[in-house]
Amino acid sequence: MVTSRNARSTTLALATAVVALTAAALPFQASAAPSGSRAALPAVTAHAETPALHDDEAGGDADADDPAIWRDAADPERSLVVATAKQGGLRVYDLAAREVQSVPAPAAPGPGHAPGRFNNVDLVHGLRLSSGRADLAVTSDRGGDRLRFYRIDGSRASRPLTDVTDPAVPPVFSSSQDEIDEQRTAYGLATWTDKATGRSYALVSRRERTTVALLEIVPGAGGKVSYRKVRSLDLPADFRLPNGTSWSPCGEPGELPQVEGMMVDPANGMLYAGQEDVGIWRMRADLTGTPKLVDKVREYGVPGTYDEETEECVAGADPGYGGTRLTADVEGLTLLTEADGDGHLLASSQGDDTFAAYDRELSDDNEYEGGFRVSAASAALDGSEECDGAAALAAPLGRAYPRGLLVVQDGHDAPGEGERPSTNFKFVDLGEVLEAVDD
Template sequence: MKTRNSRPRVLSAAALGAAVAVAATTLAAAPPAGASDRFHDGLPGVTPRAETAPVFDDEEGGNADADDPAIWRNAADPDRSLVITAVKEGGLRVYDLDARQVQAVAAPPAPGPEDAPGRFNNVDLVHGLRLSSGRADVAVSSDRGTDRLRFHRIDGGAAGAPPTDVTDAAAPRIFTASQEEVNEERTAYGLAAYTDRRTGRSYAVVSRAGTTEVALLELDATSAGTVTYRKVRTVALPAAFRLPGGGSWSPCGEPGELPQVEGMVVDTRTGTLYAGQEDVGVWRLPADLRGAPRLLDKVREFGVPAAYDEESDECLPAGEDPGLGGARLAADVEGLTLLPGGAGGAGRLIVSSQGDDTFAVYERGRYADGFRVVASGELDGAEECDGAAVLDAPLGSRYPDGLLVVQDGHVSPEDDDREATGFKFVDLAHVEAALGERRS
């Protein structure tokens, strides 16, 4: 079972050269903590304030692979706020604002000897969900290993008190009809949870691995104090695209795989879903999945002919670049998160451009700026970032202006050649300063 990037990436001489240049620049950059510096591509670099201990994706490390974060604010005591993260077969890991692990939740065991265990891919939050015991904040996770959602009530910031599992035992599979289908891994993948401002009802938008499918699920509390869901509707994003002058293009992938979606976020003010189709770009569509999707931006590799090579497990160029791609995103498109408070009150969409280790910022539907998370002292930067989460509310003395948490796909130095991943904590004030927006 692949861990970091389940789809082969298109390799080219230009891409390899750019990657080497980016790596060299990042290694050479070590500005003071919180400072910004401009790189060869004109993007500022911001430095992390803290980082979690690495997790390792092997039997010795518990098959943990850092993927996606969510930030929970403790309204009664903001200094005791938490960062809840999905680490796949490692379950959920919960950190305090110093990036120290304080809680852990194991993924569900395999239902049978031939079955895969639970595998938490993405995590998000629903605030004030009405349970039989009262309203509560709940962490929602997409469990790729069982094709279900998992729900954990957040009981506070006390160390050693893990979130309480409130998943209804009868919660259905989302996309598959049997355990045999689950084992084929075409299961729940990306996730965005939200509450409709008009109706007060809570939902999760879930994507399916290896396909273009996206499903809308309505969350429902039971009389027993648990949470389940029902499927409202499913849509499929495009898998093939018409080209100017005739013909069509589809992103390269393993045989039988379609260009999947993972990173997603909902702007509840406008009822808009932003969905990152990894090898295509960023879509926007109504959060209720009614209406036509529209491409906000495309990856640079859009339209480039490529063919899957079984021996290398990579997609190799099969023709000239027709120049149809965008200028800001390098496949894969990964973590998406929303930062309110742009010009005129418009929200800003932050997108992880995994292929070049940058983050693109969009405002009012257009590219506005970008940045990198770079090394400083003993803290390295963020490379091949999967998930990202931002919160612009005060988080006590450590982050009075808010916090950005990003996954780091290559924690340095790696231990004994094991794949090491983790999360970086970035002061949001430093991001705002790097983007040229000073707080009053």
């Protein structure tokens, strides 16, 4: 999702629905005082960037959004980055950030209906299919309210992805094509394999709603892949503030505060979900138990009034109930793992172009451990602004990234081309990121 900051504030909603939880029941520890301005955070620079993606002249949406990193165990130098380009489908890049494959999104099912629109992507490793074990790229198709699956074969240098989606996969949230066309559909995505059972799952959020659904990924005949819904959970849409008032993030009437960025820590089976204008939630990946809000955005509790004429929210006085590390939106979440097994939950603070890192240990209650920004390496290689998605892999990836790789979306690739959005992905040495966070 690439919009202006003012426009982003309009995409989150006034609370108009009953939700399963109340904010009064949710524990929260206030963050420490901020360590300084954005400029005070350490900076890292990208080593490479992908070609820019643009909206085409016919109005097609081909913006960069969310990446995932696949490691070729036989030859790490042939590892790949799989990324979403919205209506542009998927792009596959090598470690030099060169495009090696473009996979189109599905066409509209008929006149007047929405075409495919890929939002987020994640990976499943070693899924047992009827055709043998396979690694899969899984993407949320917001346009069709479905998940789609692509088998990864690194030996096919120019076409490593093959679509293995069962043609009969059902909509995730909608009951009809008319409801799909309203586009309150599959949005954020994280995959998870339960160590106890070996079963693989996808956690999927719903656009303009607070719902997160758990789907079991199911192998089918002929090497195809489908899914079945296990359960869902609704996060709050309104919150009780310390002064006794109720608050909801401002947005267009009828929309609720959605979740997009999500990540599951495989060490403990905990899901982290970024509710964009609220903060970061932690909950069991099987969606049982009670979610906990582990950090808030700075704008939490700020009243706002939606202006129909300008289609923007007018903010009131800040009552001071928000956090100090994240500026809305909370976006791409990923895990930075270190060699000793320690690591950090990384979140994109989209509103101030920074990244915040939290301890992954539950005993430390996901304590904030530092932040950084991705700044320009040169006049030709800029940094990352308004980052939507991020992915990290802490494993050797050949000579270019011996300590691992962080890939982040850049919502304003420079130089841009006039009024056309210009977006891409930056490749950053993970070792440099860990050094910045640990400092």
